[in-house]
Amino acid sequence: MTRDYIIIVAGGKGLRMESDIPKQFLPIMGTPVLMRTMKRFHDYSNKLQIILVLPESQQEYWTGLCKSHSFDIPYTLATGGPTRFHSVKNGLDMIPADAEGTVGVHDGVRPFPDIEVIRRCYDAARTTGAAIPVTPVVETLRHITSGTADRSAYRLVQTPQVFTVDVLRKAYMQEYTETFTDDASVVEHAGHRVTMIDGNRENIKITTPFDIAVAEAIIKKASSTH
Numbered sequence: 001m002t003r004d005y006i007i008i009v010a011g012g013k014g015l016r017m018e019s020d021i022p023k024q025f026l027p028i029m030g031t032p033v034l035m036r037t038m039k040r041f042h043d044y045s046n047k048l049q050i051i052l053v054l055p056e057s058q059q060e061y062w063t064g065l066c067k068s069h070s071f072d073i074p075y076t077l078a079t080g081g082p083t084r085f086h087s088v089k090n091g092l093d094m095i096p097a098d099a100e101g102t103v104g105v106h107d108g109v110r111p112f113p114d115i116e117v118i119r120r121c122y123d124a125a126r127t128t129g130a131a132i133p134v135t136p137v138v139e140t141l142r143h144i145t146s147g148t149a150d151r152s153a154y155r156l157v158q159t160p161q162v163f164t165v166d167v168l169r170k171a172y173m174q175e176y177t178e179t180f181t182d183d184a185s186v187v188e189h190a191g192h193r194v195t196m197i198d199g200n201r202e203n204i205k206i207t208t209p210f211d212i213a214v215a216e217a218i219i220k221k222a223s224s225t226h
């Protein structure tokens with residue numbers, strides 16, 4: 001059956017956030033990061049099948065949070081692994097063996113992908129097999145030993161990274177290596193080309209406490225312009 005999936009990975013430790021509450025559950029203007037992220041994809045399409053990847057130790061806490069926030073967007077739950085690669089693999093295992101269509105992978109801690117960016121990534125993946133959102137480098141880029149680099153040759157990489165189910169499944173059959181920092185690196189290592197799509201700058205990855213302040217500013221700005 002042809003279906004579109006999104007694997008939302010939230011199986012990490014969030015060490016750089018240095019918070020007692022895992023960063024995916026931290027409230028931004030009252031709503032936990034992960035709920036904002038899942039809502040964004042549900043707003044893109046309520047037919048999208050959401051697969052949420054969470055560490056086993058956090059699943060009960062999350063269920064309680066959903067109850068207290070009356071959060072009722074449907075999803076299938078998978079268990080996180082030791083690296084992002086293994087978490088994605090566990091999410092992929094939830095997709096039926098005979099499934100066709102597309103599958104995106106998105107960081108649970110990126111709550112602000114633009115809906116048009118999500119749409120463009122899914123549309124491009126349907127025709128090219130693999131599409132990722134990127135943004136230009138907006139500052140001078142310096143290599144630590146060889147000096148200033150040509151920034152026009154580089155892009156910053158975001159998620160959702162979207163593929164046909166077949167392409168992503170085959171790529172994730174490879175053995176893990178430390179160079180697999182995102183899904184595009186896994187797919188390219190398997191020999192498939194990746195198409196770059198213009199991303200949106202607000203689509204930050206919440207990584208350190210500073211990013212929570214930026215996220216609040218993004219929400220305030222969005223609500224003042226609507």
Ligand SMILES: Nc1ccn([C@@H]2O[C@H](COP(=O)(O)OP(=O)(O)OP(=O)(O)O)[C@@H](O)[C@H]2O)c(=O)n1
Pocket residue numbers: 009010011012013014015016017053080081082083084085087088106107108109110205206207
């Ligand atoms: N074993 C892992 C590691 C990371 N992730 C997810 O991958 C995304 C990007 O990772 P990052 O922001 O670097 O998160 P952490 O690994 O949790 O952060 P840190 O490196 O600070 O510990 C996050 O949504 C994170 O939850 C995951 O699902 N499973």
Ligand SMILES: C[C@](O)(CO)[C@H](O)COP(=O)(O)O
Pocket residue numbers: 084107157158159181182183205
């Ligand atoms: C996948 C990713 O979001 C692309 O920018 C990013 O690489 C994940 O974060 P990490 O710091 O590399 O774990």
